[in-house]
Amino acid sequence: MSYVGPDFEPPQSRRPRRAPLTVALIALVPGVLLGWGVYEAVGGGSGDPGAAGSAGSASTLSRTRSPGAEPRDTSAAPHDDGKKPGGPATASGSATASGPVNASGPLKGKVVVIDPGHNPGNFRHTAEIARQVDVGNGHKECDTTGTSTNSGYAEARFTLDVAHRLRTLLEKQGVTVKLTHDADSPAWGPCVNERARIGNTARADAAISIHADGSAEGNRGFHVILPGSVHAGGADTRPIVGPSRDLGTRIAGYFVSATGEPPSNYLGGGTGIVTRTDLGGLNLSTVPKVFIECGNMRDTKDSARLTDGAWRQKAAQGMSEGIVSFLHES
Template sequence: MEPAADGPLKGKVVVVDPGHNTHNNEHAAEINRQVDIGTGRKECDTTGTETNSGYAEATFSLDVAHRLRAVLQSRGARVVLTHDGDRPYGPCVTERADIGNKAHGDAAVSIHADGSDVGHRGFHVILPAAVHAGRADTSAIVGPSKELGARIAGNFVRVTGSAPSNYIGGGTGLDTRSDLGGLNLSTIPKVFIECGNMRDPQDAALLTDAAWREKAAQGIADGITDFLRG
């Protein structure tokens, strides 16, 4: 699908990063390889989590990414996916950041779902911490990424009706981390969103529902649109 010729996001580039990959579990050696994220070394990628019924986070994230791409393109944006389920594994977290940087994205979002304890519910948006180590330097993106995250969180509540996380972020729906290569190595405004907790039955019922995933994509898209339009 080509982006619309006109729309509120005409001329904007949005990078959408579907978390994990459904084939990661078949490539343990490759994804366990350590990569430099500036503040230390971590695995190239991970398998992600799944619901108790076996619905994989990687499947969820790619589905929401496709829905998000459609909404953003309808508003005139050019959308770059870090992968489209077409790779044997990964990409590594370092490459995910590099793809966004090389695309000169105006904003980037990495889509995930959490794997926490039963009773832990709700979404949270992860913001980049101030990091200056190795080839990581987030000084230019901390401010705009915080604004992007706040816009996404607000719209996610409005559109999905989901509450901010009751176990991370103190009720704000926002969390700041320095241990994620996808954020540390980004030179463009970027956040992660954990759309819910796959291991909680109530959240899992939402995450496995196609109509709810469409709302999730709409909420994320509205937040990105608010951010890019100022």
């Protein structure tokens, strides 16, 4: 999802590393189809929000075995990975939960919070979602409308659909799943700090925020956004940076294997991994959490996938396999 506005903060530039680069294989996941594994490069610091480029640690994807609103013109912001989340939600005060389909599944007792990005009704409540809220190290809008394909398929519809598919897959493993909002939720929001609070209150073992980007034609591919180290105001991500990196790299490896979607060619240096310190939904989380941008809704090739129900099922499958792998190890 991309946003254009006075407070838009693109990803940060990569700072020069102060120590030699150490590359470690993070996401070798047992078992199966030829896919992509994920290497995480450790070192360097996360920059300040508002600079260009990706922040924090760099990652490298290399081939290995791994299992299987309203339309807006955002073409002027080709590097817009967009999250402009913010603070306290007033529209939705609690998670939407459903009991696990398989209460005796192998992951009984585990809790996952799924955050479908935006809300289909946000575009009717622009004043409410524009309210500035505290995200720990700054202020952002409560939420945004999200983006859409050129034909008008809204990101908020996409994220809810994938969230429902992902919930079904996780519940079959015995996982208790909570959504930050659903079709029966209020007409807008929740704000992003409330989305984080829902995961924190649930003491989730993992949380994922689902999105799709709105960059320029030709910019395509997915990327997973990890929380950088933030210790400011009400935010302290230091305890979750490591576990979130593990969660995110596993999801990236399984996602590319399940969907065939390539890592982003415009963010993350071809790694599929970006680190950010300006997103309220990550800054305020106290549980392992990542965002995933499943593709670029404004690119012809990506939008053909994002609007296809069979592909969305594959996307949910890839996320599920990454989360399940993480939960088994956590």
